[in-house]
Amino acid sequence: WLMAAELACAHVAGKVPKSWKVGNDALRYDRFPAMHVSELATAIGMMELEGGNRKQARKLVQRGLIVPTENTLAQVLWAKEAKHLGDGIVGIDKLVSARQDAFEARYKIALRQGDFQGAFAACQRWMDDEPFAARPKMETTFVASLLDDYDRIERIAQAALKTDGKLSNEMEMNVIFAELSSGRIDARDPDAAAKTMSRLKTVIDIGGPLSVHATANLALLSYRSGNPEVGRDLYRVAIDLARKQDGFENAALAATFAAREAILARVPDAEIHLNEATE
Numbered sequence: 101w102l103m104a105a106e107l108a109c110a111h112v113a114g115k116v117p118k119s120w121k122v123g124n125d126a127l128r129y130d131r132f133p134a135m136h137v138s139e140l141a142t143a144i145g146m147m148e149l150e151g152g153n154r155k156q157a158r159k160l161v162q163r164g165l166i167v168p169t170e171n172t173l174a175q176v177l178w179a180k181e182a183k184h185l186g187d188g189i190v191g192i193d194k195l196v197s198a199r200q201d202a203f204e205a206r207y208k209i210a211l212r213q214g215d216f217q218g219a220f221a222a223c224q225r226w227m228d229d230e231p232f233a234a235r236p237k238m239e240t241t242f243v244a245s246l247l248d249d250y251d252r253i254e255r256i257a258q259a260a261l262k263t264d265g266k267l268s269n270e271m272e273m274n275v276i277f278a279e280l281s282s283g284r285i286d287a288r289d290p291d292a293a294a295k296t297m298s299r300l301k302t303v304i305d306i307g308g309p310l311s312v313h314a315t316a317n318l319a320l321l322s323y324r325s326g327n328p329e330v331g332r333d334l335y336r337v338a339i340d341l342a343r344k345q346d347g348f349e350n351a352a353l354a355a356t357f358a359a360r361e362a363i364l365a366r367v368p369d370a371e372i373h374l375n376e377a378t379e
Contacts, residue, residue: 101140103140104140106119107119107120107140108146111143111146127141127144127160127163133167135167137164138166138167139171141161141163142172145160145161145163146179161176161179164176168199170202170204171204176192177196181208192205193209196209201229203223206218206222207222207223207239217247220240220243223240226240227240234264240252240256241271250279250281250282254275254278257271269310270310273310273317277313277316283324287321287325288326293325304318309346316354316358319331322334328361331358332369335354335355335358335373339351352376352378355376355377
């Protein structure tokens with residue numbers, strides 16, 4: 101269990117793991133019950149996957165799924181979706197259903213199926229199960245934004261501030277979206293708009309996947325401040341960025357919110373964005 105944690109942390113940090121040889125030996129000699137090597141096999145499998153050894157990665161993942169933990173299930177679901185490790189990995193939804201504590205995996209499956217209420221419920225259970233962790237809070241605010249539950253986003257953000265002392269950039273983008281959508285940030289107030297714009301541009305300058313969300317929020321700010329032409333162009337940038345960086349799902353999400361703002365602003369761009377989102 102400790103080797104699995106060390107390998108996972110090294111993987112995230114981009115460092116050479118100390119447990120690589122002894123961890124592989126533990127799996128090779130097959131001396132431990134399947135449950136106790138589930139996360140170890142998966143952690144090594146993820147590193148093999150990153151190294152391009154997909155065949156070995158699949159074998160290790162299947163080993164981890166003999167008696168999987170909730171963390172294993174969440175990791176394998178992520179790999180299936182983000183790293184396209186789908187071939188040869190079957191029956192995972194059934195494994196998730198069999199575990200009452202697989203909250204993160206249940207969230208991912210519900211989100212994939214478009215069941216936002218189910219995803220939200222799983223996220224809340226995940227957040228309650230790991231009150232010390234930032235990711236469940238961040239994912240809950242994301243689903244809450246899809247459900248227009250802006251009050252919930254504000255409450256979770258306040259709780260995160262109490263436990264963590266600050267908001268992650270990801271959660272901050274969800275909070276800004278909620279405050280603009282609900283009108284708590286008055287986009288027609290020059291001071292409030294300038295402060296929000298400055299923060300969003302700082303995040304955009306950092307680059308990476310978060311720049312898509314920040315650009316979309318900047319488009320939302322432009323729409324709400326009475327500049328639909330600028331908002332339309334910025335949503336176009338966000339959609340194109342998402343296509344390049346994150347794939348079609350986030351591009352479709354940006355196009356959908358672009359359509360929402362066009363409808364609210366009563367400008368004739370909504371149908372174009374909705375058609376693009378569908379496509």
